[in-house]
Amino acid sequence: MREYNFSKIEKKWQKIWEDSNIFKTPEDSKNKFYLLEMFPYPSGKLHMGHVRNYAIGDTLARFHRRKGRNLLYPIGYDAMGLPAENAAIKNKVMPSEWTKLCIAQMKEQQKVLGLSYDWARTVDTSSPDYYRWNQWIFLKFLEKGLAYRKKAVINYCSSCATTLANEQVESGLCWRCGTKAEAQVREQWYFKITDYAEELLEGLEELEGWPEAVKQQQRNWIGRSEGSFVDFEVEELDYTIEVFTTRPDTLYGSTFILMAPTHPDALFLAESGDGDIEKIKDFIDRTVAAGSSPSEDKEKEGIALGITAVNPVNGESLPVYLANFVFMEYGTGAIMSVPAHDDRDFEFAKKYGLEIREVIRGKENKYDGSGAYIGEGKLVSSAEFTGMDSKQAILAIIEKLESMGKGRPTVQYKLRDWLISRQRYWGTPIPVVYCLKCGLRPIPETDLPIILPEDVEFSGTGNPLESSQNFLKASCPDCGGEAKRETDTMDTFVDSSWYFLRYLDPNNDNLPFERDLADNWLPVDQYIGGIEHAVLHLLYSRFFTRALKSLGLTSLKEPFKNLLCQGMVIKDGAKMSKSIGNTVDPQRVIDKYGADTARLFILFAAPPERDLDWSDEGIRGIFRFLKRLWDMAHEESESSSENEVSADFRIIIEKTVSEVTQDIQKNFHFNTAIARIMELLNATRKHPAGSPERREGVKTAVSLIGPFAPHTASELWEVLGGNKPLDGEAWPSYDEDILREAAKSMEIPVTIGGKPRGLITVNENTSQEEAVEAAQRLPAVKDFLDNKKIIKIVYVPGRILNIVVGGPL
16 A cells, blocks of 8 residues: 655645646636635745635635636735835845745745645735836826825834834834834825725625624724714914814813824914923823724823813813823814713813813712713703703704804714825835925826835935935926925835735736726635734725726725635644744644645634634644545555445435535535544445445545645545546535435434344335345444344334344354
């Protein structure tokens, strides 16, 4: 019997697949299935999370091909971003060189796993051939008003002379040099995603194939609220603070105003008031560096700006503060604070000794001051609105504000326009210039791509693009005069927001993709990735798709029809992490047990949406199973029995094929599908080598295990005399009539002389002769009856078969 040399087998079939180009996408998009995993950042080495993601995708790919679907299954690399730029600084190489090396390493490992991608469609977002179209789309957005500039507060390190992303600020300090991060106001580029807020919210209802948890996260992120704008005039200045509130009924209870530290006018107002400007600046720096993640547990902190604003309905002067729990990401970045009826305002008022005034009274007794009452009720201490119900008062007070010219009803969203500016090198250059005469001017499409220069310095200080004079110097496309090129690059989420469209037409030099291809192949039928991308990537992709539709580039509204979010890989009770030291190198597992063992284990150990606990013993168990299948297949390689399998075993075969098909196609229950194949093999082992049951059971198991362990299955299919490669064979079918009949069947005990000898499967129509025949196929019965005379048979249909024997024949 041949040795199970998995390394040799895997190399053999990987070469066959590559040479035959068997996984090339068909031209015909009829009966299409577009399958996609979220493309990876090329870090250079695969981790077990990657292996799980790819094993899920490739299993589905091989299954759907054999089911006759015209499959599109591409891969690419989300190659831009800060890690490559940091590696360039550390290793003194260009980011492009580092990225190419990492992509080559990752691609080699993906091929070792036997992944059946259409490699000819590979995209690399760091290639000018790709980011040229980022620039083209930017220009189209600019024309349509979807791209614009405005001032924003950013983190800045004065030592490194560069802006810092939120994740680069650690405990208020620059992650690289430890200098205190400062808040600065700068012009930044934005995409107007808020124009699509309502569409994006409503569109979630159409995504029946998405996990509800993901859709709810997007609903919360978009954050639709109905309420009112209210204008508070600053007494010391000709300036209006516009607040948004969902509770205008509490307006008479407002005793102070809170503003976000990142409000673009915060410093202007501070400099105009009589507050301590240095302390205010320090508070802004600390709050901005801490990030804008709302948390009810966060200690409420603030600082007075030294100005007051007038409540429009009662003329009271209210002090204005900055507060660490107010964010520009919601409303206007300013709120009217009603401490008697808001928990956070109550905590803030208590801390800073501010007035707490009841204006809403519930069914309970009068407000006792022990906490905030946040429910509805009757208004008190609210002028002519006293005694009104909350809901009635909301409408009435909005009407009063409108008549005064001090407010208006509105719908607001937590969603904010997408800030795409990044002050770093390794991203898509923004295609505009600044002319001394003409101002900001877009680059003509014919001049694209604007390519990243290589004469830059990676010193860790400042934006490397600022060091390239060749890049900075440009001519105005309108007047021909001297101009300076934009040095901001685009957020790398831009790259991943439309890559699924480029796969359709990766070599198109005239457009990012042809509309006909997009309309025929999209949406993606099955998208696979981590739930950590529930908001940003998935929301931005949905926005891009709708924006591109508005540009006439596609008729599509939603990019992904079905979404599967796989869980994490856990070891020793924690997510695998280099910092914890609990990682398992996939290559070491592959070297020791083979790629098929790694794939099969990671799919067998847990349902894909759940976290997976790594088990070394589990890996060994899967290897033993594949070895057992290998041995049994080779035992049957010379078998040529043409006899039919028994009716009982036929039911086992048909039921297994049916259940495995449903597990893969409908439920993604890969673990139970594999378990059913193992059960089939166990049932097959009960029959002798060379028997029709043994041969068909093994052949069916090999065929079914194909999507999960493709190298081993392909080799064994060939050993068993398959007429063509397994990936070219149709997926096994099953007989519904047999299954319907089997559903009526039942197991009854077989006894000999009153002692149990096994079970047989019968139905309501099984005769005594058929029952005895089935019993005689049981090894325990057959052995006992050999050379013995049957004296009596007692058969109670549906209950029992008892055989009484006498002496030897």
